[in-house]
Amino acid sequence: MTTLRIGIQTGYWSRRPPAGVVEMLQQAEAAGLDSVWTAEAYGSDAFTPLAWWGSHTSRLRLGTGIAQMAARTPTATAMHALTLDHLSGGRFVLGLGASGPQVVEGWYGQPYRRPLARTREFVEIVREVIARERPVTYDGEFYTLPVGAGTPGATGLGRPLKATVHPLRPEVPIVLAAQGPKNVALAAEIADGWMAGFYAPRADAEQRALLDEGFAVRADERSRPEDFEVLATIPVVVRDDVESAADVVRPHIALYAGGMGAKEANFHKASLDRLGYSEVTDEVQRLYLAGRKEDAARAVPTEMVEEIALVGPAAKVRADLARWEGTALTTLLAQGDPASVAALLG
Structure with missing residues (x-):
């Protein structure tokens, strides 16, 4: 059985840059942790913190978890x-995600349509740029390189280009963040890894089946299914009692189930619904959208928290970690305060 790797998910910033991250990552590297991952929503970006914090380490893999595809073109x-x-000496992992219609249409001003087809085109172009085998051309539904003369506003002077920078590696690993069943299968079909949302060990068989669907139609031999990486961010909160630890995680769940997405299209809520919590999440969403955020957090049951997070005294947290061992998960990304993450490692 493959040993479960442990990484750190720093997430995205709230009001300002978090303190103590460099020290935490240096301690994590000394303790033998695998990687560090950054995120973006509509504030801090995923790449800049990774470059800054990663420059203070020498071994940790550096991953975007995730970079939103709507934020930049495939070539960028x-x-x-x-x-x-x-700059990292071959430590980078490109984590990509489609985000959701609230962010894509509200923040980036782009239509959110056919995200799976757009993802497929995006990944194909990224791989072609990095391979640097020829000038990049692409004729897709969403992306065209170069833009043709018939495109409104185009000069027709564009020509196929090849990156001036020679790649350090012929391929950079690509991980897709996905929550819906079709997206999970797509990750197994075209990517080198899958970043899950709200991964619960008891749903492992269903997740493996979705991955197998993607592996079955994989067209290339870039990586074998046994080499495929499965990651999930797991909140870690060490406190003297379970309830006080769960109280730290409840607002996080309420935010994602209630407010991180439109009422009609909240992929995070849908993930929790598939775990059997639809009645709970319906109430959480109702309260959150009514502006009652504290009540929404209180409506999150401890049982749900313990399914998707590690909470409680240090000994319990370390014991509960075993629930994720033996699942499809290959890399657990701990997200929490430095003391909690340190306690997880014993």
Whole structure:
């Protein structure tokens, strides 16, 4: 059985940059942890903190978890990947995600349609840029390189280009964040890894079945299913009692189930619904959207928290970690205060 790797998910910033991250990552590296991952929503970006914090380490893998595809073109994303892979000595992992309609349409001003098809095109172009085998051309539904003369506003002077930077590696690993069943299967079909949302060990068989669907139609031999990486962010809160620890996680769940997405299209809520919590999440969403955020957090049961997080005294947290061992998960990304993460490692 593959040993479960432990990484750190720093997430995205709230009001300001979090303190103590460099020290935490240096301690994590000394303790043998695997990786550090950053995120973005509509504030801090995923690449800049990774470059800054990663420059203070020498071994940790550096992953975007995740970079939103709507935030930048495929070629710009590939430029980020080429640059960070060189600067880190080959430690970079490109985590990508489609986000949701609230952010894509509200923040980036782009239509949120056919996200799976757009993801497929995006990944194909990124891989072609990084491979640097020829000038990049692409004729897709969402992306066209170069833009043709018939495109409104185009000069027709564009020509196929090839990255000036030679890649450090012919391929940079690509991880797709996915929550819906079709998205999970797509990750197994076209990517090198899958970043799950709200991964519960008791749903492991269903998740493995979705991955197998993607592996069955995988068209290339880039990586074998046994080499495929499965990651999930797991909140870790060490406190003297379970309830006080769960209280730290409840607002996080309420935010994602209640407010991180439109009422009609909340992929985070849908993930929790598939675990059998639809009645709970319906109430959480109702309270959250009514502006009653504290009541929404209180409506999250401890049972739900313990399914998707590690909470309680240090000994319990370390014992509960075994529930994720033996699942499809290969890398657990701990998210919490430095003391809690340190306690998880014993």
